Amino acid sequence: MPDDLPRFRYHPDPVSTGSIVGSPALCVSCREARGFIYTGPVYAADDLSEKLCPWCIADGAAAQTLAASFTDVGADVPDGVPTTVLDEIEHRTPSYLAWQQDHWMYHCADGCEFLGRAGHEELAAMPAEAAAAVAASVAEYGWDQDETDTFVKDLDADAVPTAYLFRCLHCRAYSAYCDAD
Numbered sequence: 001m002p003d004d005l006p007r008f009r010y011h012p013d014p015v016s017t018g019s020i021v022g023s024p025a026l027c028v029s030c031r032e033a034r035g036f037i038y039t040g041p042v043y044a045a046d047d048l049s050e051k052l053c054p055w056c057i058a059d060g061a062a063a064q065t066l067a068a069s070f071t072d073v074g075a076d077v078p079d080g081v082p083t084t085v086l087d088e089i090e091h092r093t094p095s096y097l098a099w100q101q102d103h104w105m106y107h108c109a110d111g112c113e114f115l116g117r118a119g120h121e122e123l124a125a126m127p128a129e130a131a132a133a134v135a136a137s138v139a140e141y142g143w144d145q146d147e148t149d150t151f152v153k154d155l156d157a158d159a160v161p162t163a164y165l166f167r168c169l170h171c172r173a174y175s176a177y178c179d180a181d
């Protein structure tokens with residue numbers, strides 16, 4: 001990733017997760033070809049997919065001039081997360097492709113950083129806390145052990161079901177959710 005790309009709540013960056021890609025495309029907000037384009041979901045009246053550069057997302061220009069938002073803050077935002085953080089996540093943070101509805105996650109009264117989509121293989125290569133966060137999110141479905149084991153084994157970064165991994169910017173705790181039918 002080039003050093004001059006804006007910083008976002010991503011680790012290591014939205015290029016690694018595929019939310020931003022190298023592209024010669026023109027940005028409809030600044031009308032320049034900056035070399036990078038955002039590929040994730042855009043909520044706006046016009047179809048703005050793959051038409052915005054990361055700089056116009058970071059400084060709020062795209063959100064303001066095109067009445068666009070990028071990330072669903074989620075239905076379960078914990079108490080204590082400042083509205084300024086939610087505004088940043090909704091209007092100045094790239095989102096990511098999810099099979100079902102994308103949404104952000106929170107910890108320590110702040111928005112987390114997104115680590116990317118993960119499957120069984122990716123989780124096995126990560127710290128045990130990542131798999132534990134996925135297991136905790138799956139536990140909410142109330143399945144028995146066999147169903148849970150099968151689901152976790154089937155997790156795939158590029159197919160349904162996928163785990164979406166986040167990490168706290170303060171205490172480094174992992175959090176995750178999965179798409180499930």
Ligand SMILES: [Zn+2]
Pocket residue numbers: 027028029030031032052053054055056
């Ligand atoms: Zn732009």
Ligand SMILES: [Zn+2]
Pocket residue numbers: 107108168169170171172173
């Ligand atoms: Zn935390």
